[in-house]
Amino acid sequence: MLDTLHRIVQEVTRANDLSKALQLLTSGVRKAIQADVCSVYLTDFDSREHVLAATEGLRPEAVGKVRLPMHRGLIGLVAERAEPLNLDDATSHPRYLYIPHTGETEYHGFLGVPIIQYRTVLGVLVVRQQQPRQFEDEEVTFLFTLAAQLAGAIKHAQASGELATLTNRRSSGSHFMEGRGSATGVAIGTGLVTYETADLGAVPDRAARDIPAERQRLLDAVDAVENELQRMKQRLADTLSCEDQALFDALIMMLNSDSLITRTIELIDEGNWAPAALRDTIGEHARIFDAMEDRYLRERGSDVRNLGNRVLKHLELTEPGGSSNPTRFPEQTILVGDEISVMQLAEVPREKLVGLVSARGSNSSHVAILARAMGIPAVMGVSDLPVNRMEARELIIDGYRGRVYVSPPPSVFDEYQRLADEERALSHELQALRELPAETVDGVRIPLMLNTGLVLEQQTIGAADAEGIGLYRTELPFMVRDSFPGENVQTINYHRVISEFAPRPVTLRILDIGGDKPLPYFPIEESNPFLGWRGIRILLDHPEIFLTQIRAMLRASVGFDNLQIMLPMITLLSEVDDALNLIHRAHDELIEEGYELNMPKLGVMIEVPAAA
Numbered sequence: 001m002l003d004t005l006h007r008i009v010q011e012v013t014r015a016n017d018l019s020k021a022l023q024l025l026t027s028g029v030r031k032a033i034q035a036d037v038c039s040v041y042l043t044d045f046d047s048r049e050h051v052l053a054a055t056e057g058l059r060p061e062a063v064g065k066v067r068l069p070m071h072r073g074l075i076g077l078v079a080e081r082a083e084p085l086n087l088d089d090a091t092s093h094p095r096y097l098y099i100p101h102t103g104e105t106e107y108h109g110f111l112g113v114p115i116i117q118y119r120t121v122l123g124v125l126v127v128r129q130q131q132p133r134q135f136e137d138e139e140v141t142f143l144f145t146l147a148a149q150l151a152g153a154i155k156h157a158q159a160s161g162e163l164a165t166l167t168n169r170r171s172s173g174s175h176f177m178e179g180r181g182s183a184t185g186v187a188i189g190t191g192l193v194t195y196e197t198a199d200l201g202a203v204p205d206r207a208a209r210d211i212p213a214e215r216q217r218l219l220d221a222v223d224a225v226e227n228e229l230q231r232m233k234q235r236l237a238d239t240l241s242c243e244d245q246a247l248f249d250a251l252i253m254m255l256n257s258d259s260l261i262t263r264t265i266e267l268i269d270e271g272n273w274a275p276a277a278l279r280d281t282i283g284e285h286a287r288i289f290d291a292m293e294d295r296y297l298r299e300r301g302s303d304v305r306n307l308g309n310r311v312l313k314h315l316e317l318t319e320p321g322g323s324s325n326p327t328r329f330p331e332q333t334i335l336v337g338d339e340i341s342v343m344q345l346a347e348v349p350r351e352k353l354v355g356l357v358s359a360r361g362s363n364s365s366h367v368a369i370l371a372r373a374m375g376i377p378a379v380m381g382v383s384d385l386p387v388n389r390m391e392a393r394e395l396i397i398d399g400y401r402g403r404v405y406v407s408p409p410p411s412v413f414d415e416y417q418r419l420a421d422e423e424r425a426l427s428h429e430l431q432a433l434r435e436l437p438a439e440t441v442d443g444v445r446i447p448l449m450l451n452t453g454l455v456l457e458q459q460t461i462g463a464a465d466a467e468g469i470g471l472y473r474t475e476l477p478f479m480v481r482d483s484f485p486g487e488n489v490q491t492i493n494y495h496r497v498i499s500e501f502a503p504r505p506v507t508l509r510i511l512d513i514g515g516d517k518p519l520p521y522f523p524i525e526e527s528n529p530f531l532g533w534r535g536i537r538i539l540l541d542h543p544e545i546f547l548t549q550i551r552a553m554l555r556a557s558v559g560f561d562n563l564q565i566m567l568p569m570i571t572l573l574s575e576v577d578d579a580l581n582l583i584h585r586a587h588d589e590l591i592e593e594g595y596e597l598n599m600p601k602l603g604v605m606i607e608v609p610a611a612a
Contacts, residue, residue, distance in 0.1 A: 004028070004032045005032075005142060005145060005146070007028070008024070008025060008028040008029070008032070008146060009146070009149050011024045011025075011028065012024055012025050012146075012149060012150065012153065013149075015153075017157075017389070018153055018154065018156075018157040019053075019054070021150070021153050022040050022053055022054035022150075023054050023056075025038075025040065025054070025125075025146060025150060026038040026039060026040060026054045026055060026056040027056045029056075029125075029127060029142075029143065029146065030056045030057060030127070032142070033127060033135070033139050033142065035057075035109075035127040035128060035129055036057055036107065036128055036129050036130045037055065037056065037057030037058055037107065037126075037127065037128035037129075038055070038056045038057060038125075038126070038127045038128075039052060039054065039055040039056075039057070039058060039125075039126050039127075039128075040052075040053050040054045040055075040115075040123060040124070040125055040126075040150075041053065041068070041075050041123050041124045041126065042122065042123040042154065043070070043079065043121060043122055043123050044067070047067070048069065048070040049067045049068060049069060049070060050067070050068045050069075050070060050075050050076065050079065050123070050124065051064065051066070051067050051068075052064065052065070052066035052067075053123070057128070066099060068097070068099075072095075072097060073095055073096070073097035074087075074090060074093060074095050074096060074097065074110060074112060074126075075112065075124050075126065076095070077095045077112075078112035078113070078114055078124045078126070079114060079121045079123075079124055081114075082114050082116060082121055083114065084111065084112065084113045084114070084140050084143070084144065085110070085111070085112045086110070086111050086134065086135050086140060087109070087110040087111075087134075088108065088109060088132045088133055088134040089108045089109075089132050090107065090108060090109070090110035090128075091106050091107075091108055093110075105130060106130075107128035107129060107130055108129065108130065108131060108132040108133065109127075109128060109129025109130075109131065109132055109133030109134070109135065110126070110127075110128055110129075111126065111127050111135040111139065111140065111143065112124050112125070112126040113125045113126070113140070113143040113144050113147045114147065115147045115148075115150055115151050115154060116147070116148075116151060117151035117152065117154070117155050122151055122154045122155065123150075123154060125143055125146065125147045125150065127143065155384055156384060156386035156389070176398075176403045176404060176405045177382050177384055177385055177403070177404045177406070178382065178402055178403055178404075179357070179358075179379040179380055179381040179382035179383070179385075179402050179403075179404065180362065180363055180379065180380050180381045180402050181378075181379055181398070181399045181400055181401060181402035181403075182361075182362075182363045182365075182368035182371060182372070182378045182379065182380040182399070182402075183368065183371040183372040183375075183376055183377055183378035183399050184377065184399045184400050185355075185375070185376070185377035185397075185399045185400070185423070186377060186396070186397065186398060186399065186400075186416055186419050186420045186423060187332075187334060187354040187355030187376070187377040187395075187396070187397040187399070187420075188332065188354070188394075188395070188396050188397075188413070188416060188417065188420060189330065189332030189333055189334040189354045189355060189394075189395060190330035190331075190332055190333065190334065190392060190393070190394060190395070191334050191336045191357075191390040191391055191392060191393045191394075191395045191406075192327075192329060192330060192333050192334065192335055192336065192348075192391070192392075193336050193337065193387055193388070193390050193391045194335055194336070194337040194340060194344045194347075195337060195338065195387075199309065199312075200275075200278065200279045200282055200283075200305070200308050200309055200312055201279075203275045203276050203278075203279045203312065204276065205272060205276045206272070206273045206275075206276060207271055207272070207273065208268060208271055208272060208273045208274070209273075211268060211269060211271070214268045214273055214274040214277075215265055215268055215269075215274075217274050217315055217318055218261075218264055218265065218268065218274045218277070218278065218311075218315070219261075220314070220318070221274075221311045221312075221314035221315045221318070222255060222256070222261065222311055224314045225255060225307065225310045225311050225314060226252055226255055226256065228310070228343065229248050229251055229252050229255070229343065230248075230252070232248060232342075232343065232346035232347070233245050233248040233249075233346075235346070235350075236346060236350070236374075239350060239374055240370070240373055240374070246477075246485070246489070247342055247366050247369065247370060248342070248346075250366075251303060251307060251342065251343075251366075254300075254303060254304065254307060255307050255311075259285070260281055260282075260285060263281045263284070264277045264278050264280075264281040265277075267280055267281065274315055275312055275315050275316075278308060278311055278312060278315070279308070279312075281308075282304055282305060282307075282308030285304045286301040286302075286304045286305050286308075287301070288301075289301035289304060299361070299362065299364055299365045299366070302339055302341070302360075302361070302365065303341070303342075303366060306339075306341035306342075306343065306344075310343060327347070329348055329349060329352045329353075330352065330392075331352055332352070332354050333348055333352045333353050333354060334354060334355040334356065334357060334395045334397060335348055335353065335355070335356040335357070336356070336357045336358075336385070336387060336390040336391075336395070337356075337357075337358055337359070337387060338358070338359045338360060338385075338387050339358060339359065339360040339361055340356055340358040340361065340367050341366075341367060342366045342367050342370055344367075345367050345370060345371070346370075350374070353374075353376060354376065354377070355376055355377040355378065355395075355397040355399070356371055356376060356377075356378045356379075356397075357378070357379050357382055357385065357390075357395070357397060357404050358378075358379075358380045358381070358382065358385075359381075359382050359383065359385040359387055360380075360381065360383075361380040361381060362380055362381060363380065365380065367380075368380050377397045377398075377399030378397070378399060379397055379398075379399060379402050379403070379404050382404055385404070389406075390406070393406055393407055394406075394407050394408065394413075396408050396412065396413065396416045398416070438467075447467050447468075447470075448466055448467055449466050449467055449468045449469055449470030449471075449505075449507075450466045450468070450469045450470065450471075451469075451470055451471045451473075452469060452471075452472055452473070466504075467504055467505075468501055468504035468505040468506060468507075468562070469497065469501060469504075469505070469506045469507060470507055471507055471509055471566070472497060472506060472507060472508045472509060473509055473512070474508055474509060474510060474511055474512075474549065475511050475512050475513050475519075477493060478511060478513070478519055484519075484522075484545070484548075486548070487548050487551055487552045487555075488552075490548070490549060490552035490553075490556075491551075491552040491555045491556050492556075493556075494508060494552055494553050494556035494557075495555075495556035495557075498556050498557055498560050498562060498563055499560065501562065502560045502562050503560070503561070503562050504562060505562050505564055506562055506563060506564065507564040507565070507566050507603070508553055508563065508564070508565055508566070509565075509566040509567075509568055509605065510536075510539060510546065510549055510550070510565065510566070510567060510568065511538075511539060511545065511546075511549055512535045512568040512569060513535070513538060535568045535569025536567055536568060536569050536570055536575050536579060537569070537575070539579075540575065540578050540579065540582075543582055546579075546582055547582060547585070547586050550565070550582065550583050550586040551586045551589070551590060553565060553600075554586060554587060554590055554595070554597055554600070555590065555595060557597065557598070557600060558595055558596060558597060561598050563598075563600040563601075564600055564601040564602075564603065565583070565600050565601070565602050565603070566602075566603050566604065566605055567579050567602070567603070567604045567605065568604075568605045568607070569605070569607060569608055570604040570605065570606065570608065571608045576604060580602070583602065587599060
């Protein structure tokens with residue numbers, strides 16, 4: 001019976017939709033235990049009914065039409081108790097309910113098993129026998145195991161709206177999957193499932209036939225992946241800021257790390273072929289990140305695995321029979337995957353990419369950061385996402401509420417189409433208003449400035465009609481990196497903003513870390529992280545960080561006179577004095593180095609209660 005169980009589970013898993021899965025299951029179960037009837041009833045929570053969703057042995061036309069009140073009959077009893085019910089003569093039970101239009105005669109033998117997931121009864125799997133029959137314990141276990149396997153498929157169908165069709169009810173539009181809205185906006189498009197064709201976890205150990213050749217295969221594959229990353233970075237150069245492009249630099253550094261390459265070569269030298277050596281090295285590195293408490297650093301374990309699969313893909317291309325087929329992208333592509341990587345996102349032509357949905361990942365993952373920078377609606381962490389059923393499906397992404405609709409009914413589609421149209425109309429109206437001065441009806445001029453933290457997209461920043469940047473939060477570019485950016489990197493970033501907005505004022509707030517803005521590579525132990533050691537206090541205790549940033553800001557302002565510097569979290573006048581001394585020191589150093597500088601305006605942000 002174990003072989004039969006395994007076969008049925010495989011067939012159900014491979015089914016394209018729940019309806020097909022249920023039919024395969026009922027047919028397989030009826031034959032396996034030689035029952036007269038096998039049926040599946042699904043719970044319709046809206047109507048509080050159990051609906052016949054599939055049957056083998058009853059009239060097929062009864063499917064979707066037989067609806068039993070939730071607390072009636074033996075089906076209702078199984079669901080209430082959430083445990084199997086095994087009767088040799090069901091007709092003598094007080095809860096027995098005869099249903100003539102299913103074509104049934106009086107069936108005596110009855111075995112019903114609840115279909116449960118997360119303590120919720122999703123339906124009942126039942127077998128019937130015309131003659132009295134007490135089913136064996138092995139048969140009860142057989143059905144119980146199949147019911148557990150079926151629960152996941154039903155849950156997916158419930159989330160996608162397919163279950164509403166099976167229960168013969170018009171979807172109300174409430175069937176959606178939920179995750180975390182990681183990039184705001186509404187997207188309507190066609191699902192394109194992305195996946196790694198190479199799977200490190202499936203690589204077997206194999207003796208290396210030619211160790212020097214295996215070493216070279218590894219190095220060639222690493223070079224190929226690095227070239228891919230460089231091309232992706234160049235293709236998105238006009239779309240992404242310098243900070244966002246740094247995500248690709250971080251991946252390249254990770255790829256070329258001595259520990260990763262050296263360790264893999266050591267394993268090759270020990271006799272294993274390159275794919276298995278890579279498998280072990282990637283596993284070791286990923287587990288180190290997985291064990292870290294910091295959420296941002298834990299996400300880097302996914303980056304390591306994605307890089308490993310990329311390298312493996314190129315290793316496979318150098319094996320006999322290796323090949324690669326180009327992907328066809330829908331005009332309105334919504335990228336769907338189990339765990340989408342930055343590289344997979346960057347492969348989609350920008351003009352066709354409208355959104356992304358990932359079963360795993362968080363707001364701090366690199367792909368979520370990149371989606372926000374590109375202005376693409378994204379929903380991450382959709383744990384019940386049936387990825388293998390999303391290809392070519394019509395999808396709606398609600399990045400505001402973290403919702404994903406699959407093959408939505410007309411009412412839902414029309415509503416989101418209206419919202420998307422309204423967004424475009426609002427954007428068009430704002431374009432018409434941007435040339436007008438920001439003033440009240442009684443003529444009072446109100447300066448309208450930007451509040452930002454990541455450099456805006458090139459086309460946005462150039463067209464911005466704000467009167468300047470009122471607050472540029474410099475900590476955000478620090479947070480998307482794996483190490484402190486150097487003075488030259490910071491200078492390039494600040495210069496782009498200052499030059500784009502000149503002569504309009506640009507207020508750069510110095511690094512405000514701590515509290516809700518930690519840096520993964522700069523641990524802070526503080527009993528009161530929101531008002532204790534953070535902001536200006538950290539920088540005064542680490543003048544090397546402060547001076548590097550101030551020098552970068554001053555260098556970026558050469559040739560312009562619009563830089564303003566703001567000091568955050570000021571509590572004492574002495575803190576202002578100490579900060580001014582460091583700013584003047586950096587200014588004097590740069591003058592001595594030959595830079596022609598103006599001293600920028602300086603200000604403070606009053607936000608600490610003690611400073612009021």
